[in-house]
Amino acid sequence: MNLFGETDDIQLYHESFEQTWGDSDPVDHVRFVVLDTETTGLDARKDAIVTIGAVAVRRGQIMLDDQYEAMVKFAFNTSAVVVHGITREAAQEDGVDEPVALRQFLAYLRNGVIVGHHIGFDVEILGERCRQRFGLDIQNRWIDTMELTLRLEEMGAFPGEEDAKKDFSLDGLCRRFGIPPHDRHTAPGDAFITAQVFLKLLRLARRYNLMTLGDIAERWQPPEERG
Amino acid sequence: MKTSSISLRVADFLKQYPPFEFLGLQDLVQLAGTGRVKFHEEGEHVFDEGEPRGRHFYVIQQGTVNLYTRSAKGGEDLIDVRVEGDLLGIFWLMGEQPYRYTAITASDTLLYALQFEDFLPLVARYPAATRYLVDYFSEMPASKGEDADGSAHGSGLGLWLQKAGAHQTFEPEDFLTCAPGEQVKEVAKKLSRHHQQAAVVTDPKSCPIGIVTEADLCRRVATGEVSPEAPVESLMTSPVRTVGPDLDTGALLLRMLRHRLRHLCVTQDGTPETPVVGLISERELQMKFGRLPNALGRQILAASDVRALSRLRDRADQLLVEYLESEADMRFLIDFVAEIDGLVLNRALAMAEQILLDRGLEKPDIDFCWLAMHSEGRKERLIRSSQRTALVYADPPVEISRYCRRWFLHLAEEVSHILVGCGFPFDTNGRLASNTEWCQPYTTWKAYFSRWIHEPIESNIVTLTTFFDLRAVGGNPELAEGLRRHIQAEIKESPNFIPLLANDAMANLPPVTIFRDSVMDKAGILWSCIDTKMHALYPLVDVARVFALEHELEDCTNTMERFERMAEVLPDERELFRAASEAVRASLALQSLIGHHRGDNGQFIRPHELTKSDQEHLKGVFRTIVRLLDFAAAHFKLKQD
Known part of the structure; x- marks a missing residue:
């Protein structure tokens, strides 16, 4: 609670980690938050967040009543406009100020395990923005669906294909799993597609006996870096 | 957020x-x-x-x-x-x-x-x-014509009428007008002279100001309320309801119903401010939709040659497609087609007889009856398909029996050829009245049926069941009735016949389901087409026939009617039989509409030719058939596998 008697989003966020999931928790118990952001560029320190889209996955289901979406006001147009299609003007009109969006998002995210394709950058820029705005460090665990795919591939989940044909980009996974990839490059659209891919990966993971959060959250390392 | x-x-x-x-x-x-x-x-x-x-x-x-x-x-x-x-x-x-x-x-x-x-x-x-x-x-949804909700879209009865296209039949010249000052008795004379029921009272610019009808003359002049010498404006109904010339028939009928009018005045732009161009009467509209279009019937009976007859039969098909597309009542349609084909047959009979007489043959004084079999016998032939006919003639005295046989065979041969000219091909199996086997005297026909009924297996009854759907279409119908009575009596003597027929009726099963572009049968095999005959109509037709024969409903051959009669005979199963009747209606409508559009017999339909709603509808038909077959199996105590 803050001085005005309102629950503080950031405080709520911190409190949610007082009791959270550990490595040994079964996958079905965890609240995953599948996330995508569109940004003004690829420099986590300098660029700004344009949109955030997220949807939760629990017990192997995408929970449509547990989703988040925001457009953020930002200062400069960059060449990334051609990817996500949102101009500064549009964001000024329909967006919310960054601190508001971040607070809301943290209140939504809580201790959810962040999931996304190449999610590292999204986590990095969110962390950077929160640190700059609130001096807050993002505590959430995260799972990169790309890494999960690569690990499953090593276990033999995608047999019978030549290495060259193994396209594990988000578009490639959509093709592989028959998910229509429309609405790509909007944050909510990509989050929803990634969530569908994630459902399939979870199922595959179960087949390879990856049953706990620790099992599926393990990082993938390129063979040449392994000891 | x-x-x-x-x-x-x-x-x-x-x-x-x-x-x-x-x-x-x-x-x-x-x-x-x-x-x-x-x-x-x-x-x-x-x-x-x-x-x-x-x-x-x-x-x-x-x-x-x-x-x-x-x-x-x-x-x-x-x-x-x-x-x-x-x-x-x-x-x-x-x-x-x-x-x-x-x-x-x-x-x-x-x-x-x-x-x-x-x-x-x-x-x-x-x-x-x-x-x-x-x-x-639902297993069998209500037909689209029945779920009238009175909404502005005009569903229910209005729907098919509204789709029937602009009403074109009024004759622009064929109506009477009079001035408001004319005496009532003068107008009455005009009406009587022109066989008209109503006249439009117009102003000098030919705009309508009122209407006078026969009913007005009866109600108000004959009773002395208005004098015959009075000006007609004291009798007319005014103002007059007007419509534009482009309204469709359904809209016209509905308007008359709404305003309880028997006549509508057609003006140039639909308002009373423009000149009258026609007068439409309720009677005329009802003639178009309520019963057989009389003009077509008269023309068929007067057709001078095969070509004229064939053209008129084509015209009947155009009307039929129009009716089908506008979801007209199927009972009306089957009667319509049966009437038309009956007229065509009778015209063909008259033509054939004349050909024989011209050849110098002498007409024997022996009654005969032309029998329609198969789908035509059941009034279910909405698409011109093969002739399946037979001819029965009264037993002739021995001395002219050979001559009679010759005469009727020649007659049947000529008729069959005329019908071919009208678009009804020969049956490839020769099930025709022009085939000696199926052109026989009464006694021989009775013997046929006796043998079939008493020795069904030896006679291979499966191939003969449609002879039990015989219907008189020409000549003396008493001969057909006699045969039906004979059939019924013989069935009573042969208790094994009905169960055997019932068993055969189980031969055709509907598919389990339709999905994407495939149809799946009970064995799990996928087919690319729905077979409207084997999958839907045959099982319904066969089961209805068995019930009809069992319950001596020999006078009705139509499958819908058979099921409706069974609903009365076995009230406990009323709902099932009504659903079955509706299933027949839906299958027939689908088959004939698609058949007419493609110009074939509509037997095979690919799932993609159907909308998702139609597919659901058809699945409902299949579910009803399965239920009907289950009931029939139990009813006739058949061993189910």
Whole structure:
């Protein structure tokens, strides 16, 4: 609670980690938050967040009543406009100020395990923005669906294909799993597609006996870096 | 903040499929907003028969799901295959019950799970969605003509009439006008002289100011209320209801019904401010739609040669397609076609007789009856298909029997050729009155039936069942009636006949389901076509025939009518027999409409030629047939496999 008697989003966020999931928790118990952001560029320190889209996955289901979406006001147009299609003007009109969006998002995210394709950058820029705005460090665990795919591939989940044909980009996974990839490059659209891919990966993971959060959250390392 | 891009994507998907296509997008977004997305690998159970229902039902976003029920023998019967956009595990109206079937994925499948408590109130607000669900859940939905809700779209009776195209039959010159000052008795004379029922009272610019009808003369002049010498303006009904020249027939009829008028005045622009161009009477409209178009009938009977006859028969088909497309009552249609074909046959008989007389043959004074068999016998031949005919003549005195045989064979031969000219090909199996075997005296025909009924297996009765659908279409119908009485008497003497016929009636089974572009039969084999005859009409026709013969309904051969009569005979099964009758109607309508459009017999229909709603409709037909066959098997105590 803050001085005005309102629950503080950031405080709520911190409190949610007082009791959270550990490595040994079964996958079905965890609240995953599948996330995508569109940004003004690829420099986590300098660029700004344009949109955030997220949807939760629990017990192997995408929970449509547990989703988040925001457009953020930002200062400069960059060449990334051609990817996500949102101009500064549009964001000024329909967006919310960054601190508001971040607070809301943290209140939504809580201790959810962040999931996304190449999610590292999204986590990095969110962390950077929160640190700059609130001096807050993002505590959430995260799972990169790309890494999960690569690990499953090593276990033999995608047999019978030549290495060259193994396209594990988000578009490639959509093709592989028959998910229509429309609405790509909007944050909510990509989050929803990634969530569908994630459902399939979870199922595959179960087949390879990856049953706990620790099992599926393990990082993938390129063979040449392994000891 | 909660916005809804993801819900919108789900809603966009749902919007492509019924019943969601009938719902507003905003409502769909809200519905999607409380839903879930589930993924199942191939071979997983989505839910099991008997399991209590959850809060959600499903829509398949991607993949295939097979539905099974437990069979009596403990196995599982595949009852349906569901694909993208199909519903799964939904209940409606009948309340929350355990699942009635087991759903197992046949491929990797993504499901949208939506909440009942959000969906049900929503559907209630959209009549089209409600109607779709009524179809979806009923075995045999009410025919589209019956669910009149009086909405502004003009469903119900009006629907097919409105589609019938602009009303073109009024003759612009063929109406009477008079000035307001003319004496009533002068107008009455005009009406009588021109055989008209009404005259339009016009002003000097020919604009209508009133209307005078025969009914006015009876009601007000003959009773002395208005003097015959009075000006007609004191008698006329004014102001007059006017319509434009481009209104369709249905709209005209409805307008008359609404205003309780027998006449409508047609003006140039539909208002009373422009000159009169015609007068339409209710009687004229009813003649067009209420019964056989009389003019066509008269023309057929007066046709001078085969070509004229053939052209008139083509014209009848045009009318038929018009009626079919406008969903006219099927009972009207079958009577219409049977009447037309009856007239054509009688005209052909008269022509043939003349040809024989011209050849110098002498007409024997012996009664005969021309019999229609097969679908024509049942009045179910809505598409011109092969002739299946027979001829029975009264037993002639021995001394002229050879001559009679020759005369009737020649007669039948000529008639058959005329009918070929009218677009009815010869039956490839020679089941024709012009074939000696099927052109026989009364006694021989009776002997035929006796043998078939008493030795059904030896006579290979399966190939002969349609002879039990015989209907007199020309000559003396008493001969046909005599045969029917004989059939009934012989059946009484042969208790094994009906069960045998019933057993044969089980030969054709409807497919289990239709999905994507395939039809699946009970053995799980996929076919690319629905066979309207084997899959739907034959089982219905065969079962109806057995019941009709068992219950001595020998005077009716039409399958719909047979089922309706059975509904009276066995009131406990009324609902089943009515559903069966409706199934016949739907199958016939589908077959003939598609057949007429493609110019073939409409027997094979590819699933993609049907809308999703029509597919549901047809699945309902199949379900009804299965139920009917089950009932028949129990009723005739057949061993079920």
